[in-house]
Amino acid sequence: MPVVRLQQVTYYYPLTETPALQDINLEIEEGEFIAVIGPNGAGKSTLCYTLAGFIPHFYKGELQGTVEVDGRSTQDSNLSDWVLRVGLVFQNPFNQISGAKYTVFEEVAFGLENRGVPRNEMIQRVEEVLEMTGIADLAARSPYSLSGGQQQRVALASILVMQPKVLVLDEPTSQMDPIGTREVFGVIRKMAQKGMTVVMAEHKMEWIAQFADRVIALWEGKIFLEGKPQQVLTDERLAEKGFGVSRYTTTARLALSRGLWQAERPLPVTLEEAVSGFAAIRNGQSKGKP
Amino acid sequence: MNICVENLSFRYPNGVLALQGVSLEIASGEQVAIIGQNGAGKTTLVKHLNGLLQPTEGRVLIGDWDTRKYSVAKLAQRVGYVFQNPDEQLFTKTVAEEIAFGPRNLGYSKERLQTLVEDALQLTQLQAMRSANPYDLSPTWRKMVAIASILAMDTPILIFDEPTTGQDAASVGRLATIIAELKQRGKTVITITHDIDFCAENFGRVIVMGNGQVLLDGSAKEVLGQEAILAQTFVDPPQITRLGLRLGLTEVVCTPQEFLDVFETQCAA
């Protein structure tokens, strides 16, 4: 039984005539990690907002089709209950700070206060999630005094503490420096290993290849490619349409055109795949020499 | 127009020493990337180049101008600075007006103003959006408007602060084209970036900063292969450089072409 089911979903933002999403059909199994790729404007954020219920509850416009999570549709729920089904973390860490709290601990507890969770349980859940996201040592600091990577982990913790069934991440590291990126992906890796159902829009191919069970490529609001990461991320049509492509794939494709890389060898996405591919080529050539 | 930073130190009013004894020279027409983690002093350094910050010690020369003696508005004739967040500068009703704001402040003639705006629109591929309200564009294109608004000032020196943040592959490609064109025209380009692959592919010279000091300064090849020093500032070498290092290539490589050229010759050997 899939936990997420989108059927024939089409969506128009208010006052627009081209759909931001068109005929999206998508089923996600429990524990699956889905990566969504696509150029800016292809519909990645719109898909994230649709899953998280902000479409149609926050952004009006016209939503057709059904969006179901755990057997209930967004249209039949209200937003403040939906947050227990789908949690959303987005790009800008600064704007995700509630502004109502003075410490990280209070900030993470904010959602539980809103949901009326008893105080003892609240403290226990906040402590657990601070530990999990590696920010326990920041508990007493002001959220505003933290680095981008730390703030983004506070945002992640604030959502994870609600224990949603599905976690939706909209380019969570696009505004991070390298350390911040590593810190945030470190937490996401843990979530993936724990078997959480995750949908992540992201540009960084190397990381996608490490986490994702399935990749969905969006183009002009439609699902344009879908499948295993290696298969989708190395598809020739991506580069033509202006998608980001891993530099390892680009290099191997260039090697292919020079007759260096054998056509039957799958193209690499990650460093490890590229290293083993090129190492094999070198070994093959040295064996072939007289 | 050369840039000369002499023994520059800077202390913020709250007592934090953000730069300590930085000295560097950037020749006219160089393409320089500055990398390093947040808090390393990158932005503090470039804010000295157009006078937004004044040295606590040492001095900065832009050509023959000592930045301590000129206002920011005056230095804008020589140094264009594209800030990280376009939303912190856009204010007009149309893209074309926004682009004209800077050159108009510099007092250019009407004809020159028009030529410069057209040129900037074309470089950033914004022609079709010239009459649009910048606020109606996507963040990706708002960034291009911010860049165009500085390009049109036609300064010999341009500074970009994190131009690739939040941009997709197509937009990063546009940026690379713009930087290449600026190089052709003999402009000096200084870019702060976290995108190490972008840095490897578009900049001849790389400066690595850490703790308010210059840790490394040299050609991209000299700098980007130094895994140990880069690691101090939590930067990984570019993807292609890492691939070369892992395969034991004797030469540091920065682009796919370079990698394959070196790989092929070393396989053949």
Add this chain to the structure above:
Amino acid sequence: MHERLSFYVKRESPLHQLNPLTKLTLIFGLILPAFLVPFYWTPHLLLVLVVFPLAFLGKVQGEYFNAATRLILPAAGFLFVMQALFIPGGEVVLARVWFLTLTQESLLYAFANAVRIFVMISSFTLFMLTTHPSELMSDLTRRGLPGQFAYVIIATLQIIPQMQAKANTIIAAQRSRGLDTESSFSRRIRALVPLVGPLVFGSLVEVEERAIAIEARGFTSRLPKTSLREISDRPLDKGLRWLLLAMMLASLLSRIWFS
């Protein structure tokens, strides 16, 4: 950098332990008698015998007297001078300066008023120094203040330093585009549009994203909210509030009775 976003000073003191509402009542329990009781020396006595000792009781005497000398004293002093010189009437003329006359009556009146203002600002200062804004809002929300209202107050308090930082960045960005903000007055006025525009637009984007962020954490949930902060409301607090209320009423009555 932004660690300190309120006037609150964290200390262990009997004043800190009081319930926020009790302290709020205390403010008015000081202000009303200071303004209403017809006995001339009331505000002066309140200041010396209640406000000053309260600062020590709350262990914030350092911060309080700092604020008192730098902020409250100049404000009250200004009021004193203005009223002493400009309030007409009075028989006993002490001095004549140019067209102004200083009489004993206006002097005494101005002195009492200045002290009243001193008491008023002091009570608010002591309140802010010893009450965490979150605690105040949690307590008031629990007592029925709408959550949205409390949120707006706290978020506004927190946003001010952020707005300042943002305004500085915008000014830097526009100066880098050759905008002259330093020379003549008329140029400065003209420079306002490029500064205010991005500030407003940027804030709109931020407000939208922040609305999504707090909604993603169930902000508009209709369930009864709970609070992480435990706010004590001891019998002592309740007793004090009744006492203060009685005092306020008494000062009101004394005013009516004697006039």
